[in-house]
Amino acid sequence: MATTLIKNGRIVTASDEYTGDILIDDEKIALIGDGLMEKGADTVIDAKGRYILPGGIDVHTHLDMPFGGTVSSDDFFTGHKAALFGGTTAHVDFCIQPKGKSLKESLDLWHAKAKGKAAMDYGFHVAVTDLNEAVMAEIAQLPKMGVTSIKLFMAYKGVLQVDDTTLFRCLRAAKASGVLTMVHAENGDAIDVLVKDALAAGNLAPIWHALTRPAELEAEATNRAIELARVAGDAPLFVVHLTNAMALHAIANARKRGQHAYAETCVQYFHFTKDNLNATAEDAFNGAKWVCSPPFREASDQAALMRGIRTGDLVSVSTDHCPFNYKTQKTLGAKSFAAIPNGVPGIEDRMYMLWDAAVRTGQISPSRFVELTATNPAKLFGLYPRKGAIIAGADADLVIWDPKAKHTVSAKTHHMRVDYNLYEGREVTGKPVKVFLRGKLVVDGKRWLGAAGAGRFSNAGRRSCFRTR
Numbered sequence: 001m002a003t004t005l006i007k008n009g010r011i012v013t014a015s016d017e018y019t020g021d022i023l024i025d026d027e028k029i030a031l032i033g034d035g036l037m038e039k040g041a042d043t044v045i046d047a048k049g050r051y052i053l054p055g056g057i058d059v060h061t062h063l064d065m066p067f068g069g070t071v072s073s074d075d076f077f078t079g080h081k082a083a084l085f086g087g088t089t090a091h092v093d094f095c096i097q098p099k100g101k102s103l104k105e106s107l108d109l110w111h112a113k114a115k116g117k118a119a120m121d122y123g124f125h126v127a128v129t130d131l132n133e134a135v136m137a138e139i140a141q142l143p144k145m146g147v148t149s150i151k152l153f154m155a156y157k158g159v160l161q162v163d164d165t166t167l168f169r170c171l172r173a174a175k176a177s178g179v180l181t182m183v184h185a186e187n188g189d190a191i192d193v194l195v196k197d198a199l200a201a202g203n204l205a206p207i208w209h210a211l212t213r214p215a216e217l218e219a220e221a222t223n224r225a226i227e228l229a230r231v232a233g234d235a236p237l238f239v240v241h242l243t244n245a246m247a248l249h250a251i252a253n254a255r256k257r258g259q260h261a262y263a264e265t266c267v268q269y270f271h272f273t274k275d276n277l278n279a280t281a282e283d284a285f286n287g288a289k290w291v292c293s294p295p296f297r298e299a300s301d302q303a304a305l306m307r308g309i310r311t312g313d314l315v316s317v318s319t320d321h322c323p324f325n326y327k328t329q330k331t332l333g334a335k336s337f338a339a340i341p342n343g344v345p346g347i348e349d350r351m352y353m354l355w356d357a358a359v360r361t362g363q364i365s366p367s368r369f370v371e372l373t374a375t376n377p378a379k380l381f382g383l384y385p386r387k388g389a390i391i392a393g394a395d396a397d398l399v400i401w402d403p404k405a406k407h408t409v410s411a412k413t414h415h416m417r418v419d420y421n422l423y424e425g426r427e428v429t430g431k432p433v434k435v436f437l438r439g440k441l442v443v444d445g446k447r448w449l450g451a452a453g454a455g456r457f458s459n460a461g462r463r464s465c466f467r468t469r
């Protein structure tokens, strides 16, 4: 059993920030104090001038996922390695129920994807796409399988979309079993009409992806899900990848009246607008790199999202990492925006891109950053206080963070298995310099010390009592 002493760091939790030492014993945080004795520790690391953060937890990812006629390009090793380089030490991925399969069979498929590859800890949400009586009964069994969240897609008509009957029945069943219901909130039926209109008019370029998915249709679906959850007896609801001011308003109102409604946004929505989907002088198809759903919005929506993470109406920031290579996968939609695989890469970029946009600029404190990137995700998805916390007894998933270090983001140096980076050429200030997974140093500067197979399935317990700000 190895011990590591990290000394003199600025320890940041969701509630406190103070200078101190952390003793790691094997996989756990053993002791936190001031002036802890170096004698006896196998390794001593001086973290003076640096922050010590809980490892990031990304609760919205799609590794090795069949979608849009192809498969997302990162698997459970390449995606994990990239995440660890970015300071994320655990994630919760979406296991998608293939039509005709039970939830248990679906989970078995996703466990097989991770087996032998996982380099960091992981959990699963199950996306229900094919509801029947047996699947209804299985929802109650999910917590025994270490899963406490389901997801319903209100968009992607004919592929993943469910109807309101399914959504409502699932909300009730989930609530009865202590399971959290997540929704991709866009009105897929109306989008389908708008997409057909655009195609008929010969509007085929990537920008039409954004133009056929207006913010109103996200707000409508968000409102609908909120009201269905309310009628389902205040079933807990988590709206994923919220992008705009109208949808945020719906969430804020629901929360004001005390409903158990939560929402995340994703870091890329702070950095890009729908203008990024336009053709460039050099490349008419360039906007395909930014094709994801819901689409990028307006600058006014970005300002609303920033207010949302400050006020607490948005409880976490994820990535929706769903990478497709530009040259070989996005090109499926070279002739029509409707065939571009939806999704963007970002599992590696989340922590420093949020830090740079929100902490460096003084919009949020380092503590709030920790709350959004680790503590709240852990609380909502049953991992707290094993993860998302710096307390004695917690997993020693820790990041030593240098707030002054500069980093230029590029596909040439990133670790994600995808041929472009949304933030290509951006210089950010603040980045992880050492990353520990359950006490083991897995990233040391540019050095990779992790291993395929070292990651573990992290059983989700019940959601912790969750504070509504």
Ligand code: URP
Binding pocket: 062, 184, 291, 292, 293, 294, 320, 322, 342, 343, 344
């Ligand atoms: O465009 C996206 N977001 N692709 C991944 C699937 C989803 O909707 O989350």
Ligand code: ZN
Binding pocket: 184, 240, 241, 293, 294
């Ligand atoms: Zn989605």
Ligand code: ZN
Binding pocket: 060, 061, 062, 320, 322
């Ligand atoms: Zn997603």
